[in-house]
Amino acid sequence: MKTLAMVCNAPGAPLVLEELDLAAPGPDEVLIEIMASGLCHTDLSQIEGKAAPYPFPVVVGHEGAGIVRAAGAAVTTLKPGDHAVPLGIGECGTCGNCRSGRTNLCERFLADIAAQPSPFSRNGQKVSAYTGVGSLARFVVVKEYCAAKIRSDVPFHLACTIGCAVATGVGAALHTARIEHGAQVAVFGLGGIGLNVVQGARLAGASRIIGVDINPARAEQARAFGLTDFVNARDGDPVAAIQALTEGGADHTFECVGSGALMAQAFAATRIGWGCCTALGVPPDGETLDLVPFNLQLGRTVKGSFMGNIKGRSQLPGLLDHYVEGRLNLKDLVTHRLPMVEVNRGFELMKSGEAIRVVVSFQDDGD
Ligand SMILES: [Zn+2]
Ligand SMILES: [Zn+2]
Numbered sequence: 001m002k003t004l005a006m007v008c009n010a011p012g013a014p015l016v017l018e019e020l021d022l023a024a025p026g027p028d029e030v031l032i033e034i035m036a037s038g039l040c041h042t043d044l045s046q047i048e049g050k051a052a053p054y055p056f057p058v059v060v061g062h063e064g065a066g067i068v069r070a071a072g073a074a075v076t077t078l079k080p081g082d083h084a085v086p087l088g089i090g091e092c093g094t095c096g097n098c099r100s101g102r103t104n105l106c107e108r109f110l111a112d113i114a115a116q117p118s119p120f121s122r123n124g125q126k127v128s129a130y131t132g133v134g135s136l137a138r139f140v141v142v143k144e145y146c147a148a149k150i151r152s153d154v155p156f157h158l159a160c161t162i163g164c165a166v167a168t169g170v171g172a173a174l175h176t177a178r179i180e181h182g183a184q185v186a187v188f189g190l191g192g193i194g195l196n197v198v199q200g201a202r203l204a205g206a207s208r209i210i211g212v213d214i215n216p217a218r219a220e221q222a223r224a225f226g227l228t229d230f231v232n233a234r235d236g237d238p239v240a241a242i243q244a245l246t247e248g249g250a251d252h253t254f255e256c257v258g259s260g261a262l263m264a265q266a267f268a269a270t271r272i273g274w275g276c277c278t279a280l281g282v283p284p285d286g287e288t289l290d291l292v293p294f295n296l297q298l299g300r301t302v303k304g305s306f307m308g309n310i311k312g313r314s315q316l317p318g319l320l321d322h323y324v325e326g327r328l329n330l331k332d333l334v335t336h337r338l339p340m341v342e343v344n345r346g347f348e349l350m351k352s353g354e355a356i357r358v359v360v361s362f363q364d365d366g367d
Contacts, residue, residue: 001021002019003020003137003139004017004018004020004137004340005017005019005137006018006136006340007020007057007059007122008056008057008059009056010057011052011056015047015136015344017340020120021120021121022119022139025070025072025141026072028075028144028145029071029072029142030068030070030071030072030084030144030147031068031069032066032068032147033066033069033138034138034361034362035065035160035361035363036064036066036155037065037135037136037359037361038064038160038164038192038334038357038358038359038360039061039347039350039357039358039359040062041282043060043130043136043347044351045282046058046060046130051284054128054129055116057122057127057128058129058130059118059128059129059136059137060134062086062130062131062135063135064085064135065083065085065162065163066083066084067083068080069139076144078149085148085150085162086142087312087313088133088163088307089109089306090106090312091148091311092107092145093314103309108145109145109146113131116129116132117129118134119142120137132146133146135163145313148317150162151321153324154323157334157359158330161330162317163316165357166333167307167308167316168193168196168280168307168308169192170196170197170199170203170308170319170322170328171307171308171310171315172197172280172305172309173185173201173203173204173252173254174310175308175310176278176308176309177252177276179200179205179251179252180205181205183201183204183205183207184206184245184246184250184252185197185250185254186209186211186231186246186250186252186253186269187209187210187211188212188238188253188256188262188266189212189256190211190212190213190215190221190222192333192356193256194211194254194257195222195356196333197256198211198226202225203322203327203328206226208245209228209229210228210230210242210250211229211231212231212238213230213232214232214234216232218230221356225332238265239265239268239269242269243269246271248272249271250275251275252270252276253267253276253277253278254279255278255279255281258281258282258283259283259287260283260287262281264289266279268295274299275299276302277300277303279303280304289302334357335355335356335358336355337359337361338358339360340360346360
């Protein structure tokens with residue numbers, strides 16, 4: 001069959017609407033009609049060629065939600081009509097990593113994604129699907145283990161955000177850092193990921209949640225997600241400000257920008273003895289992190305988190321229960337909704353800092 005998709009043909013080129021060939025779903029695959037898709041900074045890195053693991057042309061987008069339209073004969077957990085999100089990281093449920101209960105890095109997924117699977121092609125030539133998804137398309141085809149069934153009472157433009165922004169931020173707070181009740185937390189970078197760390201910290205019962213950013217407009221926005229204190233990094237040394245607010249250093253810090261220098265600051269802002277810095281931002285290729293090892297001997301730790309260390313099929317859909325039951329704020333995350341053909345403007349809104357999350361869609365999903 002055919003599908004409309006927004007295609008990036010070369011590094012830095014604007015996305016253009018094209019009709020692509022779409023492979024029919026195999027026995028263990030599903031066809032999903034994407035109803036809404038959020039835009040993410042890693043999509044932008046791929047488009048700009050800065051951290052671009054996929055060859056061009058490419059369909060970016062990995063934060064989609066939609067409706068299963070067809071399922072292969074061997075598929076047992078999804079059926080036509082189900083609401084679903086295609087996953088940035090699949091969960092086979094049977095490999096060593098899936099069974100460990102300690103990571104979302106499914107070994108089957110890591111092996112499969114190395115071959116850069118894509119259902120898209122044009123004149124017989126492969127068109128890449130970013131992270132194996134490529135959700136800036138009307139239809140996608142993914143393996144059953146790379147799609148999660150979600151509840152059907154959440155609008156798609158909100159539901160899609162769990163696929164990356166909410167998973168990454170809330171997941172890092174709950175599943176990577178495992179923030180303790182009463183902890184003092186500092187979040188560097190209050191974009192779409194950072195705000196979700198903030199609300200993840202609130203969900204975990206943090207007593208103080210400090211945000212560090214250079215955009216003071218973010219402070220007010222972040223209070224809707226649970227922020228208690230704001231530090232403007234332009235006003236002086238944020239590490240000293242955090243040490244003063246927390247009387248010695250934060251129990252947990254999070255870097256949500258993707259800068260080695262900022263990670264070093266976030267690490268320095270942790271409390272000696274047990275403070276933990278979790279690195280979430282995806283740095284440009286070649287970026288390194290400079291640490292003084294003695295700081296590790298003082299009991300500080302640094303961790304990385306990939307998509308919040310949250311398992312895509314068994315844990316991710318539960319985030320929507322938190323939303324429906326009033327513990328997570330998705331409405332204030334989605335600041336802009338645009339028709340798919342205006343996706344380039346959506347990326348500009350994201351780059352300017354004006355938008356928290358931009359969600360695009362080929363069709364109106366209602367409220
Ligand atoms: Zn993302
Ligand atoms: Zn697995």
